[in-house]
Amino acid sequence: MHRLYEISTLLMMSLTLLLGNAYAGGPATVHFDLNECTSYSSNMTNSDYSEFTADIVNTDEIMLSVVGNTLYRNTPFVNPHSCTPGVNGTEAMCVSYDTGCVYNPGSARSVRFDINVNPLSNEAVSLTKLDFYEMAPVQFDWIDGASGPNNYPLFYAVRVLTNGNVIFEQSGINTNNAWTLQNFDFTGMTGFTVNQATVFNFELVAYCAVGNGASQNVWDVDEITVEAVCGGDVCETNGGTLTGGPFEFCVGDGAADNLAPGSITLSGNTGTNSQWVVTDEQGNILGLPPMPSVVDFDGAGPGTCLIWHLSFEDGLTGASVGNNASQLDGCYSLSNPISVVRNQPE
Secondary structure, eight states, X not given: OHHHHHHHHHHHHHHHHHHOEEESSSOEEEEXXXXXXOOXXXXXXXXXXXXXXXXXXXXXXXXXXXTTSSOXXXXXXXXXXXXXXXXXXXXXXXXXXXXXXXXXXXOTTOEEEEEEEEEOSSSOEEEXXXXXXXXXXXXEEOTTSOEEEBOOEEEEEEEEEETTEEEEEEEEEEOOSSOEEEEEEOTTOTTSEESSOEEEEEEEEEEEEOOOOOSBOOEEEEEEEEEEEEOOOOOOOBOOEEEOOOEEEEOSSSSOOOOOXXXXXXXXXXSXXXXXXXXXXXXXXXXXXXXXXXXXXXXXXXXXXXXXXXXXXXXXXXXXXXXXXGGOBSSEEEOOOEEEXXXXXX
């Protein structure tokens, strides 16, 4: 009997190590404390991100895991990391960033982590929160290394994808020169509630150097936490895939500029309701036509329009001319865009 108890205890310890601590209630969490940061160019640990594992708390209804076990950056030998004093006096990670002032979605300099959310019961699971600390230090400080002036970033961006589709993207967020907690609430957002195992891909990247002439370009990150809870409505719409174009017109001559019927093909869309959407490059809604071929681009002036297909369920709000597509709210999905370039003769 004693031997069976020992075997049972060992099995439970093994499952805890594999799946994280399990509790009956409350949120499930993944937490990268980054306290094991190690970075030396002499042994190439600055290009090795394997120390950045997570502490995971699972529940009876939710199992979270980190795909690949650690956070990472693409091409780590080109995009290494350093270590710096963190929020609680423990280690934090510092990384390079995009010095240009135009946000580059999917940048190789992004800090990345992939979280698998697996519902264990018949109830849906919602990924509701991302928290982390960030700092754009005026003076960089590398543990066991150099310190000095930093050409720090002015902005950072967060992007979340599932199955290659962007479900959240926010850029132009101001950085801070001291450690500051950043909170992102995904509650009720489309794409964050699932009823089957789903991988969420996270990207954090800073950009836009302040331009003070310093030779180092450093952004610091610490204490990253992702949270999931039971409940929420699963949204299974798909805006579909558009093929065709890009198109180009010479506008302003008084002659109608319409796309030929059938010049854009839609496939793979799902959802109760369907709508074509025309925006400018910033996502401002210019029109909601019944089909792309009815739009006359001649009177729009020079620039670029984007044509999208929108699939949605009842209750969608924000789909109005003059609004930005980022103001859409409800269960919906947008296709890829097709561009229409409007040139005006001199």
